[in-house]
Amino acid sequence: MKIIELKHVTRQYPDGFTALHDLNLSLESGKFYSLLGPSGSGKTTILRLIAGFDQPTQGEILFNGRKINDLPAAQRPLNTVFQNYALFPHLNVFENIAFGLKVKKVPADQIQVKVDRMLSLVRLEGFGQRSVQELSGGQQQRVAIARALVNQPKVLLLDESLSALDKKLRKTMQFELRSIQKQLGITFIFVTHDQEEALAMSDEIFVLNEGRLQQSGSPSAIYDEPVNEFVARFIGDSNLLMGHMIRDFEVEFDNHRFECADAGIKPGEQVQVLLRPEDLSLVAPQQGKIVVEVLSQLFLGDHYEIWAKDDAGFNWLIHTVEKAPTKRCGLHFAPDAIHVMRLGESESEFDQRLSQYEDNEK
Amino acid sequence: MKRIGRALYLILAFVLLYLPIVYLAYFSFSSGKDMVRFQHFSWVHYQVLWSDKELLAIFLQTIILAILSSLIATAIGTCGAWGIFRLRGYRRKTMLVLNNVLMVAPDVIIGASFLICFTALGIGLGFFSVLLSHIAFSIPIVVLMVLPRLQDLDLTLIDAAQDLGAGRGVIFNQIVLPEIMPGILSGLFMALTYSLDDFAVTFFVTGNGFKTLSVEIYSRARQGINLEINALSTVMLLVVMLLAGGYLFLTRQHELALGARS
Numbered sequence: 001m002k003i004i005e006l007k008h009v010t011r012q013y014p015d016g017f018t019a020l021h022d023l024n025l026s027l028e029s030g031k032f033y034s035l036l037g038p039s040g041s042g043k044t045t046i047l048r049l050i051a052g053f054d055q056p057t058q059g060e061i062l063f064n065g066r067k068i069n070d071l072p073a074a075q076r077p078l079n080t081v082f083q084n085y086a087l088f089p090h091l092n093v094f095e096n097i098a099f100g101l102k103v104k105k106v107p108a109d110q111i112q113v114k115v116d117r118m119l120s121l122v123r124l125e126g127f128g129q130r131s132v133q134e135l136s137g138g139q140q141q142r143v144a145i146a147r148a149l150v151n152q153p154k155v156l157l158l159d160e161s162l163s164a165l166d167k168k169l170r171k172t173m174q175f176e177l178r179s180i181q182k183q184l185g186i187t188f189i190f191v192t193h194d195q196e197e198a199l200a201m202s203d204e205i206f207v208l209n210e211g212r213l214q215q216s217g218s219p220s221a222i223y224d225e226p227v228n229e230f231v232a233r234f235i236g237d238s239n240l241l242m243g244h245m246i247r248d249f250e251v252e253f254d255n256h257r258f259e260c261a262d263a264g265i266k267p268g269e270q271v272q273v274l275l276r277p278e279d280l281s282l283v284a285p286q287q288g289k290i291v292v293e294v295l296s297q298l299f300l301g302d303h304y305e306i307w308a309k310d311d312a313g314f315n316w317l318i319h320t321v322e323k324a325p326t327k328r329c330g331l332h333f334a335p336d337a338i339h340v341m342r343l344g345e346s347e348s349e350f351d352q353r354l355s356q357y358e359d360n361e362k
Numbered sequence: 363m364k365r366i367g368r369a370l371y372l373i374l375a376f377v378l379l380y381l382p383i384v385y386l387a388y389f390s391f392s393s394g395k396d397m398v399r400f401q402h403f404s405w406v407h408y409q410v411l412w413s414d415k416e417l418l419a420i421f422l423q424t425i426i427l428a429i430l431s432s433l434i435a436t437a438i439g440t441c442g443a444w445g446i447f448r449l450r451g452y453r454r455k456t457m458l459v460l461n462n463v464l465m466v467a468p469d470v471i472i473g474a475s476f477l478i479c480f481t482a483l484g485i486g487l488g489f490f491s492v493l494l495s496h497i498a499f500s501i502p503i504v505v506l507m508v509l510p511r512l513q514d515l516d517l518t519l520i521d522a523a524q525d526l527g528a529g530r531g532v533i534f535n536q537i538v539l540p541e542i543m544p545g546i547l548s549g550l551f552m553a554l555t556y557s558l559d560d561f562a563v564t565f566f567v568t569g570n571g572f573k574t575l576s577v578e579i580y581s582r583a584r585q586g587i588n589l590e591i592n593a594l595s596t597v598m599l600l601v602v603m604l605l606a607g608g609y610l611f612l613t614r615q616h617e618l619a620l621g622a623r624s
Contacts (some may be wrong), residue, residue: 053521073524086522090540099536100526151526 002065003029003155003187004050009059011045011211019045020211022059029154032181032188034198037208038234043191045211047157050189052076063154078155079148083163085140087132093119093143094128100151118146121180138169145180155187162197174201195235199223207231215347223276227350228341232274239275239316243340244268248357251340254312256290262340263357272341277319279337282306288330292316297324383599390592397587407593417578417594424558424575427489431496432553438497439504439553440546444534446505447512464502472499473566480567487569495567496557503556504549511545512538544613551609555602 006025012018020042027033035043048054049061052073060067068076079100087096097118101111119125122142127135132143141161148156158177162170178201181188192198198205199219207214207222207230215227226232229240243253248263253273265271285291292308295315306318308331316331345353385397390408394401411417446457464472476495477487485491515538523533539546561576568577575598582591 051521051525053524073521074527074529080522080525082518082522084516084518086516086518088519088522088537099523099528103527103532147526 001029002026003063004189005060005062005065006046006049007060007062009046009049009056009061011042011049011054012057018211020049020056023211023213025206025213025216027155027187027189029187030185031203032178032190032201034190034192034202034205035208036192036195036198036205036234037214038193040210041208042211043193043208044159046208047080047159047189047191050155051078051080051157077153078157079151079153080157080159081141081144081148081161083160085144085161087140087143087147089133091132092128093124093130093132093135096132096143097147097150099147104151114150115146118150121149121183122146122176137165138173141165141173145177149180149184153186155189156181158188158190160191160193163192163194170197177201199235207234209234213347225339225350225354226274226341227345227347229272232339232341237277237317237319239277239280239314241273241275241314242270243273244270245340249335251338254290254310254314258289258338259335260338260340261336262338264353265340265342270343272343274339274341275333275337277305277317278303279333280316280318281320281332282308282318282322282324283330283332284325285328285330288332290331291328292331293328294324294326386592387596387599390589390596392589395587395589397589397592407589410590411593411597414590417590420573420575420578421594421597423489423572427493427496427574428554428557431493431557432500432550435497435500435553436504436546436550439501439549440508440542442501443505443508443512443542443545444538447509461502461505464499465506469499469560469562470566473563476563477566487567487572489572491567491569492564492572492574495563496560499560499563500553500556503552504546507549507552508542508545511542515541547612548609551605551612555605558598558602558605 004025004027006023009020009023009025010018011020023042023046025046035046037043045054049056052068052071052075055069061069063076063078088099091099094115097115098111101114106114115128116125119128122145124139124142124146127139127143132140135143141164144161145156162173162177165173174197177188177190190198190201202219204216205219205222206216209230215222215231222231223235226235232238232240241253243251245265245267246252246257247267248265249260251258251260251262251271251273282288282292282294290310292310295307295309297304297306303319303321304323306320306324308316308318308324308329310316310331318331342350342353389397389400391403391405392400393404393406442461446454446461449457473495476491476498480487480491480494485494519537519541520533523537528536559576560574561580564574565577565580568574575594579591579594582588
């Protein structure tokens with residue numbers, strides 16, 4: 001069931017800056033969504049529009065099929081966890097969490113029960129009377145989550161909510177957020193610029209750039225089949241080369257022809273080719289598809305990061321679990337490791353082409 | 363050497379500033395009738411002061427006036443600061459300039475203009491006219507004390523309160539007000555001291571029935587030396603020092619709280 005829909009939403013500021021261009025999103029109930037993009041991509045604007053802190057200049061925002069453009073933030077059945085947590089500094093932990101319930105005039109005995117339940121959900125039992133200022137970053141984060149969830153929102157919005165935490169704590173909170181979401185079964189919309197975070201937590205990711213939706217899909221779909229160079233570069237490391245199609249399932253780049261898994265593109269059309277570093281392996285020179293010379297290798301604990309240069313002058317980034325066998329070696333990759341991208345192809349055109357040639361195969 | 367010189371300079375400056383006050387207070391304890399020679403220690407002038415029912419009534423009136431005018435000015439000034447804070451661009455600048463002009467304008471001019479205004483409107487001169495003018499000249503200082511605290515206010519707190527379902531009234535009373543309370547208290551203290559020691563404005567707008575201490579002291583001092591005035595001035599000095607101490611204590615407390623926060 002669709003819980004939130006954005007239809008042709010544009011947000012333009014009085015100074016002429018357009019934060020969002022004709023954006024369409026549709027979110028289903030009970031899933032974990034991420035809005036992923038660099039700063040200035042419009043992801044926080046989307047969140048503020050959904051929360052009701054801002055209004056679109058054009059387009060509609062629907063909640064359960066009902067238009068909510070003009071509904072004040074205070075009346076929307078959703079709550080937000082802010083980037084800096086925005087805990088009320090003069091209230092203690094209990095009073096912070098109880099704030100929304102008190103405003104709604106919930107009886108005191110019920111408030112006590114609900115707040116206690118939330119405190120145990122975020123594992124802060126016994127912290128009720130503490131001042132929020134003496135809590136650590138991670139604890140403040142939990143209070144902010146509890147303060148939002150105690151109102152039993154249909155949707156929880158999280159604005160860069162983990163970015164202020166150190167790496168280890170962030171990982172822990174990622175797990176906890178995900179498990180809270182599964183436990184309560186409500187929709188989470190998580191805004192982040194951290195692609196790893198988005199990949200790890202989401203059911204579905206929306207990749208944004210300069211106020212436009214670039215691609216949406218499951219983490220693996222976006223990682224394995226990015227629709228354009230921006231998505232490819234933004235999510236994960238990549239080797240990107242220009243080339244052209246020879247025919248279906250054959251592409252030429254780097255002065256060689258390779259078998260590939262892509263089709264539905266005119267022969268001779270210029271394309272961009274993506275190879276993920278972990279899909280590449282180093283073998284003996286005569287066994288590889290391309291001969292490369294190793295420039296540097298770094299041991300990063302769980303893998304080696306190797307830079308190697310081929311005869312055409314392209315610098316390859318390779319992630320392997322083993323050291324490069326020799327200075328000159330062969331570069332090997334499977335046909336389906338090659339991902340061919342048409343220049344300027346939109347997400348819908350991409351989906352259409354994909355379904356077309358997949359039908360032909362059958 | 364340089365440090366000692368600087369310290370000496372400071373001490374000298376403070377001695378010069380405080381000498382007349384100390385001199386005045388010193389003679390309030392003399393049993394004599396003039397300030398030529400200190401006779402011997404006595405409370406006689408304080409006893410006269412205590413039995414001077416007229417002067418005590420004026421003292422009480424002055425304090426009631428100060429409390430009343432500063433409370434009303436603080437309420438109006440706080441709302442005014444909130445209003446200015448919510449303005450943007452040139453409107454905000456204009457309002458701020460208008461506010462600051464009132465701060466720096468000479469008291470004589472303000473007093474004279476109030477006098478003209480009250481006579482034109484047919485408002486009788488007395489307690490009410492003095493109260494109105496004290497409220498009026500205290501508002502700008504309250505605005506100036508409250509506005510910086512509003513500017514330090516984290517606006518996402520307001521977003522957060524809205525998000526949790528709070529309306530405007532709840533946001534102002536439960537989120538904004540506690541956050542800017544230190545500014546409001548400083549404004550209140552400043553308004554209190556402004557009202558207590560104002561002479562020029564009060565002198566213009568006071569009538570037959572109502573006097574404040576500063577006006578009374580002025581008229582008595584013109585009639586010749588009377589050490590009762592010295593005793594009264596010393597009492598007032600103590601009151602003002604207590605107020606200043608209280609203000610200092612409150613701001614210190616707030617700074618400590620801020621320190622704990624960061």
